[in-house]
Amino acid sequence: MTSANESAAFWERHYAAMDADWGTRPNVVLTALLADLAPTPGTALDLGCGHGGDALWLAARGWDVTAVDVSRTALDRVAAGAAAAGVTERVHPERHDLAETFPAGAYDLVTATYFHTPVTISRDGVLRRAARAVAPGGLLVVIEHASTAPWSWQAGQDVEYPAPADVIASLRLDDSWHVVRGDAPRRTATGPGGRTATVTDNVIAVRRTG
Numbered sequence: 616m617t618s619a620n621e622s623a624a625f626w627e628r629h630y631a632a633m634d635a636d637w638g639t640r641p642n643v644v645l646t647a648l649l650a651d652l653a654p655t656p657g658t659a660l661d662l663g664c665g666h667g668g669d670a671l672w673l674a675a676r677g678w679d680v681t682a683v684d685v686s687r688t689a690l691d692r693v694a695a696g697a698a699a700a701g702v703t704e705r706v707h708p709e710r711h712d713l714a715e716t717f718p719a720g721a722y723d724l725v726t727a728t729y730f731h732t733p734v735t736i737s738r739d740g741v742l743r744r745a746a747r748a749v750a751p752g753g754l755l756v757v758i759e760h761a762s763t764a765p766w767s768w769q770a771g772q773d774v775e776y777p778a779p780a781d782v783i784a785s786l787r788l789d790d791s792w793h794v795v796r797g798d799a800p801r802r803t804a805t806g807p808g809g810r811t812a813t814v815t816d817n818v819i820a821v822r823r824t825g
């Protein structure tokens with residue numbers, strides 16, 4: 616089985632079993648960060664968009680968003696959410712296995728929120744490709760787990776998370792980039808069924824200056 620088949624199979628099973636409303640709200644860390652760092656809408660690329668909480672929130676604020684996922688089910692739900700919110704013209708769902716293909720173009724904002732998968736892919740390679748998709752002056756934002764929530768599919772596994780500085784180093788940015796954020800804040804997260812837990816995220820924001 617290729618990684619493309621494995622990724623599609625895993626994530627299709629995941630979304631088929633998931634309530635279509637879950638994941639339709641934006642990431643609170645992302646929304647706070649963008650209020651400071653990217654207040655003016657432009658073009659955005661959301662990598663591993665899931666049910667589209669971030670993509671739909673961005674589109675509602677005037678961003679033109681390409682929403683990418685390997686799961687067709689997730690993308691159909693993003694399209695339905697965009698239609699319900701009246702933002703269809705600003706949301707462009709695209710199916711890619713990002714380990715194999717990547718959307719064309721350059722974007723003012725590229726986001727990857729919780730782009731984690733149990734399938735073995737070169738995640739660093741995908742994030743390096745994501746940096747290359749940022750337009751001059753634009754922003755790459757990576758928000759990722761730095762702890763395991765009790766409701767995570769990784770719960771019970773011994774997972775080692777990189778420090779923010781390691782994630783930034785793995786991007787191999789040249790001096791045309793400015794690191795705006797690279798920290799690991801804690802917050803209270805709400806999971807399925809309204810369950811809450813304290814979690815830590817790595818929050819990386821880098822701006823392409825040239």
Ligand SMILES: C[S@@+](CC[C@H](N)C(=O)[O-])C[C@H]1O[C@@H](n2cnc3c(N)ncnc32)[C@H](O)[C@@H]1O
Pocket residue numbers: 622626638642662663664665666668683684685686689711712713714727728729730731732736
């Ligand atoms: C943990 S979920 C995060 C979803 C969403 N960004 C969020 O924060 O709720 C990871 C997402 O990445 C997608 N994904 C995983 N591997 C992928 C791949 N190789 N190519 C494209 N999308 C992938 C999954 O389908 C899933 O929607």
